[in-house]
Amino acid sequence: MRNAFAKQITELAQRDERVVLLSGDIGNRLFDDLKAKCPDRFFNCGVAEANMVGVAAGMAMSGLRPICYTITPFITYRCMEQIRVDVCYHHQPVIIVGTGAGLSYASLGATHHSCEEMGMLRLLPGLAVVAPADAMEVRAALKAALKQNNPVYIRIGKKGEPVVHQTEPNLEIGKAIPLRDGTDVCLLSAGNMLPAAVETADRLAKEGVSARVVSFHTIKPLDEATLKDAFGNFKLVVTMEEHSILGGLGGSVAEWISAQAPAKARLLRCGTPDEFLHETAEQEDAREHFGLTPAAMAARIKAALG
Amino acid sequence: MSDANPDLIARQLRFKLIQMSHAASTPHLASALSCVDILVAAYWNVLRIDATRPTDAARDRFILSKGHAATALYATLAERGFFPKDWLESFGKFRAPLAEQPAPNCAPGVELATGSLGHGLPVGVGMAMAARIQKQDYRVFVCMSDGECNEGTVWEAAMFAPAQKLERLTVIVDYNKWQATGRSNEIMALEPLRDKWAAFGWDAHDVDGHDITAVTRLLKNVAPGRPTAIIAHTVKGKGVSFMQDDNNWHYRTPKPEEVETARKELGLA
Numbered sequence: 001m002r003n004a005f006a007k008q009i010t011e012l013a014q015r016d017e018r019v020v021l022l023s024g025d026i027g028n029r030l031f032d033d034l035k036a037k038c039p040d041r042f043f044n045c046g047v048a049e050a051n052m053v054g055v056a057a058g059m060a061m062s063g064l065r066p067i068c069y070t071i072t073p074f075i076t077y078r079c080m081e082q083i084r085v086d087v088c089y090h091h092q093p094v095i096i097v098g099t100g101a102g103l104s105y106a107s108l109g110a111t112h113h114s115c116e117e118m119g120m121l122r123l124l125p126g127l128a129v130v131a132p133a134d135a136m137e138v139r140a141a142l143k144a145a146l147k148q149n150n151p152v153y154i155r156i157g158k159k160g161e162p163v164v165h166q167t168e169p170n171l172e173i174g175k176a177i178p179l180r181d182g183t184d185v186c187l188l189s190a191g192n193m194l195p196a197a198v199e200t201a202d203r204l205a206k207e208g209v210s211a212r213v214v215s216f217h218t219i220k221p222l223d224e225a226t227l228k229d230a231f232g233n234f235k236l237v238v239t240m241e242e243h244s245i246l247g248g249l250g251g252s253v254a255e256w257i258s259a260q261a262p263a264k265a266r267l268l269r270c271g272t273p274d275e276f277l278h279e280t281a282e283q284e285d286a287r288e289h290f291g292l293t294p295a296a297m298a299a300r301i302k303a304a305l306g
Numbered sequence: 307m308s309d310a311n312p313d314l315i316a317r318q319l320r321f322k323l324i325q326m327s328h329a330a331s332t333p334h335l336a337s338a339l340s341c342v343d344i345l346v347a348a349y350w351n352v353l354r355i356d357a358t359r360p361t362d363a364a365r366d367r368f369i370l371s372k373g374h375a376a377t378a379l380y381a382t383l384a385e386r387g388f389f390p391k392d393w394l395e396s397f398g399k400f401r402a403p404l405a406e407q408p409a410p411n412c413a414p415g416v417e418l419a420t421g422s423l424g425h426g427l428p429v430g431v432g433m434a435m436a437a438r439i440q441k442q443d444y445r446v447f448v449c450m451s452d453g454e455c456n457e458g459t460v461w462e463a464a465m466f467a468p469a470q471k472l473e474r475l476t477v478i479v480d481y482n483k484w485q486a487t488g489r490s491n492e493i494m495a496l497e498p499l500r501d502k503w504a505a506f507g508w509d510a511h512d513v514d515g516h517d518i519t520a521v522t523r524l525l526k527n528v529a530p531g532r533p534t535a536i537i538a539h540t541v542k543g544k545g546v547s548f549m550q551d552d553n554n555w556h557y558r559t560p561k562p563e564e565v566e567t568a569r570k571e572l573g574l575a
Contacts, residue, residue: 020439040439043470051428051462058432061418063363064439066432082459085422086429090410 001156001192002030002099004135008142009067010034013041016146018063022056024049024070026099050079056094057086065093065146071105072098072114072155076121087151088124095145101131101155102191102242103277106286110276114155118190119247121153122220128152128173129219131191131241131249134163137217140171148173157192164194164215174221182212185301186230186265190216190241190249193270196287197240199294204301211301219249222256231263236304238268240297242287245271268304270297312518315385316346317572320545322381322394324568328560330398332406336543336555337451338375340482340515344449344538345370345382347521348478354444357387360414366444367433369418371426372451372480373407379416380404388415424457426450427477431467434475434533447525449478453485456494461506467533468507475533476525477508480515482542484553503535515540546571 010033013019020041021034035042045052049070056066068075075098076083087094098114105112122129130152132141138156145152152173169177176188180201189197194215201211212234214226230237239250250269257267272290279289287293291300319342327335349355353366370379377397384391389403393413396402403413407421420426430448437444454460467475481499483490491497503510509529513520515538524536542556543549546568560568 043435045466046462046469048462048466050459051431051466054425054428054459054463055432055435055466058429058434059436059439060432061429062433062436062440064436081422082425082428085419086425089419 001132001135001138001161002159004138005097005099005142005156006030006034008139010037012142012146013038016065018065019146020059020064020066022052022066022068024052024074026070049074050082053079053082053094053096054086057082057090057092060092060094061090065095067095067097069097069099071112072101072117073112076114076117080120083121083127084124088127091126092151093149094151095142096151096153098153098155100158102157103283103286104158104192106277106281106283110278113277115242115244115272116247118155118219118243118249119251122247122252126150128221130154130173130217131219132156132171132217133189133191133194133215134161134165136163136165136168137171137215140168141217144171144173155191161192162195164198171217174218174223176223176226177215177217178212179215180211180213182210184210184234185236185238185305186212186214186234187238187240188214188216188230188249188253190219190239190243193240193242193292196292196294196297200297200301203294203298207302209302209305216249219252222252224256227253227256231257231260231265234265236268236301237265238270238297238301240270240292242292243271244274245269246274266304268300270300312346312350315350316342316518317545317574319346319378319381319385321569321572321574323377324546324560324565326377326381326394326397328562328565331559332377332398333557333559334374335559336549336553337372337482338378339544339546339549340540340542341372341375341378341449341480342544343516343518344478344480344521345378347518347525348447349382349386351522352525353447357415360388364442364444367417367430367446369420369426369430369446369448371420371448372423372454373420376404376406376408379408380413383413383415386415389413423451423454424459427460427463430475431463431470431472434467434472435470437474443474445474445476447476447478449480451485452479452481452483452490452496455479455496455499456485464503464506464508471531472533473528473531476536477503477533478536478538480540481537482540484542484556486556500537503537508533508535510535510537512537512539516544
């Protein structure tokens with residue numbers, strides 16, 4: 001996803017002179033092509049993320065379209081107030097990109113995990129929160145974000161994740177992308193969980209359970225039409241995310257459904273619990289620890305279906 | 307008001323701030339009084355601005371980062387014709403354009419919603435970088451309080467701006483020696499303040515922040531390849547004997563008889 005981001009941002013910067021990339025001293029060599037092609041629109045802002053977000057807001061107020069990029073916890077938790085005041089209160093079209101989101105950097109320890117940031121950020125008025133599923137969606141999400149006149153947060157993974165979409169999908173912020181049809185359960189996947197969601201559906205199929213799979217890439221604004229369909233036509237709706245079950249996709253859907261008329265479907269939230277990961281773990285180990293593997297999720301779904 | 311008499315302009319502005327604080331029962335009067343001469347120097351002598359075109363892309367930007375002193379900015383902008391002076395009369399009232407601290411786009415000429423300290427300088431750095439990217443020659447001025455220099459983002463931006471060689475960026479620290487609840491140099495080790503900015507790579511100067519001529523001269527300063535930092539030594543509550551250097555006036559609001567005494571002390575009819 002990182003490489004897709006770098007390639008897409010380079011393309012966009014060449015087409016649109018307003019595009020400026022601000023990096024928090026990461027992406028060693030990742031942006032060499034951008035630096036060569038648009039040398040006056042790439043800035044390494046150092047390990048000073050709060051300043052970087054303020055700088056981006058000042059640029060946006062002056063007519064530019066800045067994109068802030070660094071490791072997720074540092075561009076979110078650390079500068080929450082700058083995102084809130086400088087960007088959102090002033091309603092500036094800054095794009096904030098967190099890389100290594102969720103458990104992507106599991107091995108670096110909980111300082112580098114981000115399983116709470118979507119819940120924090122989606123409370124900020126006017127900020128869209130987007131979690132693309134693969135490299136294709138990263139490219140499409142960036143293009144879509146640049147068309148918005150409001151701020152957008154995009155969380156992406158690391159490099160080398162499986163690509164689910166054969167071609168770049170038509171991604172509209174706030175409109176989920178259906179991937180596979182099914183009749184019994186509806187799997188709503190946010191971000192890099194999509195390959196696991198597809199594999200979960202495969203496992204369920206072998207046991208006679210038909211699963212619809214949706215890339216629910218936008219946590220805010222919620223795609224209510226897709227949610228209405230899911231809760232009206234399936235026995236079970238499952239949210240999947242490398243994020244706490246509080247506040248992220250699962251939390252958002254739980255809030256939404258609580259304000260609807262009684263629905264046919266129940267909600268099952270697959271995500272991380274309300275705790276830090278203290279184990280030494282690679283990303284796959286961390287998913288296993290939290291029950292986010294296809295085998296574990298398929299088992300939970302079977303149990304929930306009764 | 308005559309452009310020829312900045313001292314009179316400053317005294318009239320000070321009295322307006324005292325009236326506004328009294329009428330709306332709003333605090334931070336002493337903080338507003340301390341930066342009046344800086345605003346007069348900037349808005350009457352230096353800034354390239356046109357009140358009829360407040361969003362002109364080529365305008366100079368002035369950010370009052372110490373948003374708690376907003377009355378000083380409002381009175382200045384009204385006096386310079388950015389909006390009608392009667393807006394000052396509804397200051398602080400429900401749904402009035404001018405709040406205790408400025409909201410985004412609340413009034414022509416207000417560049418940034420401030421109030422949370424430490425935001426003006428990073429945003430100003432972004433505006434100055436945008437000017438260079440867009441080949442504009444406008445300048446950016448950020449006026450901060452000394453208490454504001456407690457904030458980490460100030461020093462993040464202070465390290466970043468010289469690395470970017472932002473010579474069209476100027477910081478003015480309204481160094482009135484007090485913050486909300488104590489002496490600023492006792493709460494945090496601010497001193498040596500000018501040397502700190504100089505060590506960070508700024509063209510840094512001390513000045514008497516109530517000497518409009520001297521402040522004007524420094525505001526016009528552009529040092530090749532370096533941003534400018536002006537440490538403006540000021541007196542909190544400047545202009546009124548019973549407010550000067552008395553930190554109670556960070557929060558206190560003047561009574562009717564105090565407004566009247568202040569008017570006399572300021573030499574106004």
